[in-house]
Amino acid sequence: MTTNVLDLVAYKNGEYKPLGEIGPSILDFGFIHCDATYDVMPVYNGKAFCYERHLQRFKNSAARYGLVIPDVDPLEIIKELAKRNPIDNAFVWFIIWRGFPPSGNPRDLENCPVNFAMYIKPSYPIASTPLVRLYLDKQTNRVNDDYYGQEYKNMAWIDLTLSQRNTPAGFDTTVLVDVDGFVTEGPGFNVGIVKDGVIKTADKNVLKGITMSVVEDIAKENNITFKRMPITQQMFLSADEVFITSSSGGVTPTTVTGEITNLLVSQYKDKKEQYGTLL
Numbered sequence: 001m002t003t004n005v006l007d008l009v010a011y012k013n014g015e016y017k018p019l020g021e022i023g024p025s026i027l028d029f030g031f032i033h034c035d036a037t038y039d040v041m042p043v044y045n046g047k048a049f050c051y052e053r054h055l056q057r058f059k060n061s062a063a064r065y066g067l068v069i070p071d072v073d074p075l076e077i078i079k080e081l082a083k084r085n086p087i088d089n090a091f092v093w094f095i096i097w098r099g100f101p102p103s104g105n106p107r108d109l110e111n112c113p114v115n116f117a118m119y120i121k122p123s124y125p126i127a128s129t130p131l132v133r134l135y136l137d138k139q140t141n142r143v144n145d146d147y148y149g150q151e152y153k154n155m156a157w158i159d160l161t162l163s164q165r166n167t168p169a170g171f172d173t174t175v176l177v178d179v180d181g182f183v184t185e186g187p188g189f190n191v192g193i194v195k196d197g198v199i200k201t202a203d204k205n206v207l208k209g210i211t212m213s214v215v216e217d218i219a220k221e222n223n224i225t226f227k228r229m230p231i232t233q234q235m236f237l238s239a240d241e242v243f244i245t246s247s248s249g250g251v252t253p254t255t256v257t258g259e260i261t262n263l264l265v266s267q268y269k270d271k272k273e274q275y276g277t278l279l
Contacts, residue, residue, distance in 0.1 A: 009084040010119035011077050013070075016084070022117045027104075029112060030097025034155050037061040038095040040247045041210075042123065045088060047276025048078055053210050058094045061152040066109075067096045070116050075277070081120040082279045091247065092120050123248050126189065127172035132244060132254045134186070135171035136236060137163045142176040142184040142205045151208045160187040175236070178205040183231040185209075186244065189252075193231060194241035194260045203228035211245035211268075214275065218267045224260065 006020030030036035039058035042049040055074060062069050078092050095118070101111035126132060140163040148154060163174045164187045175186045184202050185191055190209040192201045199219050201212055219226035236242070241258040243265075245251055250272075251264045 005121050008119065008121055009081065010117060011081060012117040013115060014072075016080070019119050019121070022119065024097055024115065025100065027100040028097060028115070029100060029106070029109075030115070030155075033098075033106070035065065035067075036095065036097030036155050037065050037067060037153050038093060038155065039153055041092045041094070042247050042250075043078075043082065043087070043090045043092055043120070043279070044272040044276060046082070046279055047273070048075070048092065048279055049272060049277075050210050050214065050275050051075065051277040053213065054094075057153065057208075057210065058096075061154070062096050064149065064152040065154075067098065067114055069096060070114075072116070074118065077118050078120070079279045081118065085120050087120060087122055089123055090120050091123050092118065094118055126244070126246060126249050126252060129172065130253075131257060132173065132252055133171045134191075134242065134244070134254050135167050135174045136183070136233065137166060137174045137176050138181075138233070140166065140174075140176050142178050144179055145205050150206055153207065157187065163187065177233065181233060183233060183236045188248065189244040189246035191231075191236075192243050192245060193236060193239035194243075194258065195235065195239050197260070198225045198227060199260065200227045200229055200231060200235070202231050204230070209245055211247060211250060214268060214271050215245055215251060215264055218264055218271070222263065222267075 008019045009016050010019040010022045012022040024031045039054050041054040096116045099113040099115055101108040143159050163176050167174045173186050175191055176184050178184050185206040190212040192199055216226045241261045242254045242256040243261045251268045253261045
């Protein structure tokens, strides 16, 4: 298989072509106005992980932004992509974005074509170290739910990117606060804390991550209390354990780790098989 990611075979608007050829035009509203949405689903050992959950979130996000998904079978496309790009552990991306109208008028939304693409590529870890070193960024605010709702996936990562760029040396990545000073999430991951045997994660101004929903399942199965609630900076800094969850890393321990995190990491491995859809 090729080592150049741009040569991987991808899907766009009914055609299979090199990944490097499926991107948007610089005129597309998906590019210049961020009028787009996406989802990213892991593939473990030939199985699509939490396929239905990811697909439903993608559909919800597309509906939120008024982007109509074409009448296709995403699972069949994933199977074809997996066949053409044999990658054991990978990401599958679903992307939909608004193009540009023949008029060129930026307000002529009704006549814009909608582009739909999918591709598969290798997954990459969040950090190079086994235990992620998190920096709590008290200056960069996470975009508030009142703007467009963080439960819907969007391409607007400017707050996350600014925070990541400001991460000091000695840390792997960053965690942002919201306008009220509550701890939210980081670039591409949710944050969970453990205090006195209870798992807590932010309830507002964060993406409702699929991996965190799996953590909630594991907690329920093990009679561990799981709460979605405001997380103060003091709660974060005094936590017994801190872990992060993402499609790229599953459940990933940080430098503040312990028994419950170890349990989540271990049982998440079992969920890869249990929640997998064979391709």
